[in-house]
Amino acid sequence: MQWSYVELRSEILRVLSLVLVLLFISATPTHASDDLILKPIQVAPHTYFVQGLPEMGSSKNQNFISNAGFVITPKGVVVVDALGSPALAKKLIAEIKKLTSQKVVAVIVTHYHADHVYGLQEFKRGGAKIYAQGEGRNYISSETAKQRLIASRIDFAPWVNASTNLISADVWIDQNFILTVGGVEFKIGRVGPAHAPEDLIVYVPSENVLFAGDLVFRGRIPFVGNADSKGWLQALNEIESLNPSIVIPGHGAHSINPIEDIRFTREYLRYLRQSMTKSAIDMDPFEEAYRQTDWSEYEGMPLFRAANRMNAYNVYLSIQAE
Template structure:
């Protein structure tokens, strides 16, 4: 049991891009690392996903300060994963907004997720010592809330489960710009260790129905044409559906998790192996698919110990 997580070999610092999508709307991306969205209203700023640590959030803040001196009043959490939320304290925001399901997941498994994610992917938690603890939402909604930032209308929506039970998207209806969180990836492998694979495609159909003109995925570059938005949503759906159907068929045939992992890896690799974090995600993804195809409707909690046990149990499967 000596083989490290695939992500431990990912030590290269990524190039950050800060792209203007419309007046007062920006995407902070970094070659497949977790993205952050920025919306500037008449009197304040909203940040969508905060980076993993306060130390890492400082670079986002510096970029914001290059374009506005308005206070950062609002943070939206697209979901509960530590890599998305633990930088929140750096912004000094008045409101930390999340879906009710996301709040419930933080209560149930936030600490375990924090500990397991730091162990899996240390590069994404630079300055982890600056994290003061879990990030707790201060504003919680069920299905939808609307926030007016002066004249700018911002819709914050939970359209269904997918990447997690509580996924939240931010939609600018006038500009038709969508911040999709990890419901949608582009050129990056969806992590689905806490996913609802049966429901995810239906949730993606709801995103397609919005007909976004621009889209910021959870990972990957900002997408600036309707065609690219559609490609990203449909590409994510194809990956998730193909993977789950393969594992489900194997499970129903009485195959072991290791056999399902090997078979499904071989199906996915020819098309998706070049996507960012493919080798890292697949063991977690396929393990969750195997659970969901069996007796676990809801994802089991990942702990640092469970991460290690699962990872090493599958290393000889290929």
């Protein structure tokens, strides 16, 4: 086989990246402290969730920065999102076993971001069927996903390591879908592109609970990334139209007053768009637009320094592309 220069360079870089990861993992103490405890919070008769920390992912917190929830039915447990490492997923499975003898039969992925999916392999190993929106196929086969996993094996070692893999869904959903387990309906709605191209929401009418994924953030600055902010605002309207009693967000405490608590995410997105629109359309420098914006309402919140500038820049670029 004859390699072109570009192919050879790419292969060398790939091998070097793998070697660096393996060297790092082998140098990481196997006795890393594991004192992180998951505490399921009951929000409805058969619905629970665990609340991630309002931090950046790290080895110390095992990438426990997002929420995951579950509903116990007479014929099995349905989990929504799988947390940010296999170690966390194992802990969640152990907590579920304390509450019921029913097995986890399904996992619904709200979107394919690392902090929500690196635990999938543990649920798959236990026999659960994975459900996700069809656009997720594009992500898991992308170079971005591969490089993110390589970096995560370093950043979150030893909890994310060479044995951690991206898991494809068993069922790809391309339109609204109803999953019924033990007589309990899970109404799965496609609302992306919004926070991610493959966003799903999960409404459980019998519990009057809605799992909103990362369409709703509470208690910290949202992560906008490459989101479609206009689509995200429309998705929030759709969540409100369902009028759930309880909303479990992707990050932060659950809400028993969804209309009020969704307002924070909506107003933050609106403020980003309002602050960046004129400069984006007029092609004025981003740094000038950012410097002139009053961020005082948000700058005291967790992850403001880590996320806000990037959020504003991505909204600035996306407005130019609209």
